[in-house]
Amino acid sequence: MIWNETKECMSRDEMTALQSKRLVKQVDNVYHSVEFYRKKMQAVGLEPGDIKGIEDLYKLPFTTKDDLRDNYPFGLFAVPKSQIVRVHASSGTTGKATVVGYTRKDIETWSESVARCITMAGLGHEDVIQIAYGYGLFTGGLGAHYGAEHVGATVVPQSTGNTKKLVTMMQDFGVTGIMCTPSYLLHIAEVIEEMGVKDQIKLRAAICGAEPWTEKMRLQIEERLGIKAHDIYGLSEIMGPGVACDCEFHKGLHVWEDYYLPEIVAQGTYEPLGDDEVGELVFTNLQKEGIPLIRYRTKDLTSISHKKCECGRTAARISRFRGRSDDMLIIRGVNVFPSQIETALLEMGGVTPHYLMIVDRVNNLDTLEVQVELDSDTFSDEIKEMEKLTKKIATAIQHAIGLAVKVKLVAPKTLERSEGKSKHVIDRRNLLD
Numbered sequence: 001m002i003w004n005e006t007k008e009c010m011s012r013d014e015m016t017a018l019q020s021k022r023l024v025k026q027v028d029n030v031y032h033s034v035e036f037y038r039k040k041m042q043a044v045g046l047e048p049g050d051i052k053g054i055e056d057l058y059k060l061p062f063t064t065k066d067d068l069r070d071n072y073p074f075g076l077f078a079v080p081k082s083q084i085v086r087v088h089a090s091s092g093t094t095g096k097a098t099v100v101g102y103t104r105k106d107i108e109t110w111s112e113s114v115a116r117c118i119t120m121a122g123l124g125h126e127d128v129i130q131i132a133y134g135y136g137l138f139t140g141g142l143g144a145h146y147g148a149e150h151v152g153a154t155v156v157p158q159s160t161g162n163t164k165k166l167v168t169m170m171q172d173f174g175v176t177g178i179m180c181t182p183s184y185l186l187h188i189a190e191v192i193e194e195m196g197v198k199d200q201i202k203l204r205a206a207i208c209g210a211e212p213w214t215e216k217m218r219l220q221i222e223e224r225l226g227i228k229a230h231d232i233y234g235l236s237e238i239m240g241p242g243v244a245c246d247c248e249f250h251k252g253l254h255v256w257e258d259y260y261l262p263e264i265v266a267q268g269t270y271e272p273l274g275d276d277e278v279g280e281l282v283f284t285n286l287q288k289e290g291i292p293l294i295r296y297r298t299k300d301l302t303s304i305s306h307k308k309c310e311c312g313r314t315a316a317r318i319s320r321f322r323g324r325s326d327d328m329l330i331i332r333g334v335n336v337f338p339s340q341i342e343t344a345l346l347e348m349g350g351v352t353p354h355y356l357m358i359v360d361r362v363n364n365l366d367t368l369e370v371q372v373e374l375d376s377d378t379f380s381d382e383i384k385e386m387e388k389l390t391k392k393i394a395t396a397i398q399h400a401i402g403l404a405v406k407v408k409l410v411a412p413k414t415l416e417r418s419e420g421k422s423k424h425v426i427d428r429r430n431l432l433d
Helices: 012-033 035-043 054-059 065-070 104-120 139-150 163-172 182-195 215-225 338-346 383-401
Strands: 086-089 099-102 128-131 154-156 177-180 205-208 228-235 240-246 253-255 260-265 279-285 296-302 329-331 334-336 351-362 365-374 406-410 425-427
Touching: 012 035, 012 054, 012 279, 054 260, 086 139, 099 104, 104 139, 104 228, 104 240, 128 139, 128 163, 139 154, 139 177, 139 240, 163 182, 177 182, 182 205, 182 215, 182 351, 205 215, 215 228, 215 338, 215 351, 228 253, 329 351, 334 338, 338 351, 338 383, 365 383, 383 406
Parallel strands: 128 154, 128 177, 177 205, 205 228, 351 425, 365 406
Antiparallel strands: 086 099, 228 240, 240 253, 260 279, 279 296, 329 334, 351 365
């Protein structure tokens, strides 16, 4: 819940008033503390006094990942480095790393955000929570760790690595909650089944994020492990994991909008959109001190609802993501998202959620091959049966994306498993340019 002063669930009017107050303060802060924002606002004739509340949010300029890279490493920091107690950074695989910094208060805000997510998943101070995100410059491990400690849980800082050892510790320590990527959790489920120890596992809830996943995958995880699985969302530029999470009804991810002001803008025009309209998710930091970003374009495609949830929470909800504008593939003029392939496969039965899309260009024509991993019960040496299944899968994918594809069936456990973010796409077209 997000509470007001009387410890009741905050109303929409109360939230709007709080957001407006914090936005006005933050805009004044970045104008005077960050040269980048001062110049951007001056370029469009804006002064801090022009922003009276969230109704004026649209007047402010956007911030992008390129802005962080262009100001590498500390150009967007709003406080002296002496006040920064921690830095995180992206891997920088597509250019310069994006660097973010945290004050001590930022760490407290972040911990509180993740703690709210953990509580919403039904975990608390009596639980043993295993953190199986990577630690280090990636925000996942330490973000989840501090949130779990904030609720008073016993934390097992497993990180990623030896999955059999992870499962053994899960048994020995009586782990009841786990935080990791959904694809890695499915791999953990495979190892648990291989070791034959499912009846010795006390796990009852998982909080998964760091990569897009479908409702079908959530249901598969819950069925295979006999647990409840929750979707957690975050990005290092805004804070890290814990910006939003779904409740037991799984009808959108509740945004902690007292800290992170969300909006949806139209692709291309970037005009503000209303509730239930799909567009790009944009966030403004209302409380962050180290590197407060204004109208940061996430490139995540979703919609937002401000209706009260069945769980009683009044916090805005973002719908399950449709994809990312920068993950979107354009193949023969058709927009294709990996999540569409995943949904089609999970509806099939007989296959695992592990797949690989290979995009190529042959004789100036884009081609798409989808490698699909069969489960152990479906895999067969019977050629006719495999040909029939291949055709069935190809038809299902074509219906999902509107393109004919080549499907290649591979044996169980053939495709590489990831302990971090899974990789589903190899685009070879750029290698030919």
